[in-house]
Amino acid sequence: MPIPRVTATVDLAAVRHNLCCVRAFAPQSKxxxxxxADAYGHGAVPVATTLAEAGVDAFAVACLEEAVTLRDAGIATRIALLEGVLSRDEAEEAARLTLEIVIHDRWQLDLLASLPAETRLAVWFKLDSGMHRLGFPLTAVPMLCEALAAHPNWTLQGWITHLACADDVDSPMTVRQIAAFETxxxxxxxERSIGNSAGLIAWPQARANWVRPGLMLYGASPMPGKVGRDLGLKPAMNVASRLIAVHEVAVGESIGYGATFVCPETMRVGVVAVGYADGVHRILPxxxxxxIHDTRVPIIGRVSMDMIxxxxxALPQAAVGDPVLLWGDGLPAEEVANWAGTLAYELFCGLTNRVHYRYV
Ligand SMILES: Cc1ncc(COP(=O)(O)O)c(C=O)c1O
Structure with a gap:
């Protein structure tokens, strides 16, 4: 059996635990x-299967293809298409698969209205309460109520808005957005749905009838300066590779492309079989x-395509074959992301198809 170079081990019990945390924060909310994005890089089908067994009320995906993958895998739970549908074909397919269509713009309303009148549709209306990405202006609510009344085969699932600054507890934006939406x-x-992970953690008013957590289900914190464990979450993903070479490099010699690291003394240097083609950000300094062996050791020199x-x-005992954790238990993805000037979201979604997945 070949040993995989890079393995993402996904702990589905952690995902289940994190759903319990969501429910503890928002006990009244669905x-x-x-x-x-393939459950933020964790694998949509295994994650959905776990969450469905745990009684989650619905799933949110970005697009029809993601929903089709879930239905093909036998997932019967409610699924909302966060960006709605892009064409008549997609609308028909969504209706056939009993997907719930989020409508965020007039053109989508017109598209759905052009379907045969007997088409049964489950719809959400998305309102723009200040983020100015997707959604109808708040003044469109009466028009949307009329559109609904004109289509007796449409069932309204609820009203959605999205918060721009929920991860910033000092920003006045969230209070402003929620007040505008409620007015x-x-x-x-x-029914109303407002909060994502940060919204439901930090803003009780954002919990409403439905919460829409993503990141926290995977055990990472959306709040700056906190890691998942600080919020009672368990990281669901460990990404690991192994040492494939250990060298002694002489003082004054440099390491890797660009010779950016020069050895300040004669020292042992390890080569790990993981690089930016696996999803380790090249910008990591x-x-x-x-x-390695529960000890933090620093990357030196540039991240290359297949190696770091x-x-x-600090680890004289380290040897070829030893496992190396890139992020996960003991090394939060939030912290690694910080070194790369990004967020755990991007680390998770950035793993490539060269990474082997293992579910426990
Ligand atoms: C509309 C909407 N709701 C909810 C979420 C989940 O957000 P988070 O992963 O921050 O909980 C997202 C993610 O981007 C989103 O776009």
Whole structure:
């Protein structure tokens, strides 16, 4: 049996635990789990199967293809298409697969209205409460109610808005967005959905009828300065490779492309079989940590396509074949992301198809 170079081990019990955390934060709310982008790189079908067994109320995906993958795998849970449908064919397929279509713009309303009148559709209306990415203006609510009344075969699932700054507890934006949304919705029937992970963690007013967590289900924190464990979450992904060479490099010699790291003394250097073609960001600088034998050791020199080099001075016992953790238990993805100037979202979604997945 060949040994995989790079393995992402996904702990489905952790995903289940994290769903319990969502429910503890928002006990009155139904949960629409964001499993778009292949469940943020964790594998949409295994994650969906786990969450469906745990009784999640619905899934959110970005597009029809993602929903088709879930239905093909036998997932019968409610699925919302966060960006709606892009064409008449997609609308028909969505209706056939009983997908829930989020409508965010007039052109989508017209597209769906052009389907045969007997077509049964489950729809969400998305309102723009200030983020100015997707959604109808708040003034469109009466028009949307009329559109609904004109289509007796459409069933309204609810009203969605999305928060721009929920991860910033000092920003006035969230309070402003929620107030604007609630004002526009006063007296209007239908369920409401506001908060993503940061929204439901930090803003009780954002919990509403439905919450839409993504990141926290995978055990990472959306709040700056906190890691998942600080919020009671368990990281669901460990990404590991192994040492494939250990050298002694003389003082004054340099390591890797661009010769950016020069050995300050004669030292042991390890080569790890993982690189940017696996999803380790090339921008990670000298000093960014990996974990070997539960010890943090720094990357030295540039990340290359298939390899990184690490400083083994703190680990005289490290040898070829030893496992190297890139992120996961003991080395939070949030921290590694910080070194790369990004977020755990991007690390998770950036793993490539060269990475072997293992589910436990
Ligand atoms: C509309 C919408 N709702 C919910 C989410 C989930 O967000 P998070 O992963 O921050 O919880 C996203 C993710 O981007 C989204 O676009």
């Amino acid at each position: 949960v629409m789990a964001a499993i778009k 526009a919705m006063a007296g209007i029937a239908g 000298t000093g960014a940590p990996v974990l 080099t690490v400083d083994l001075r």
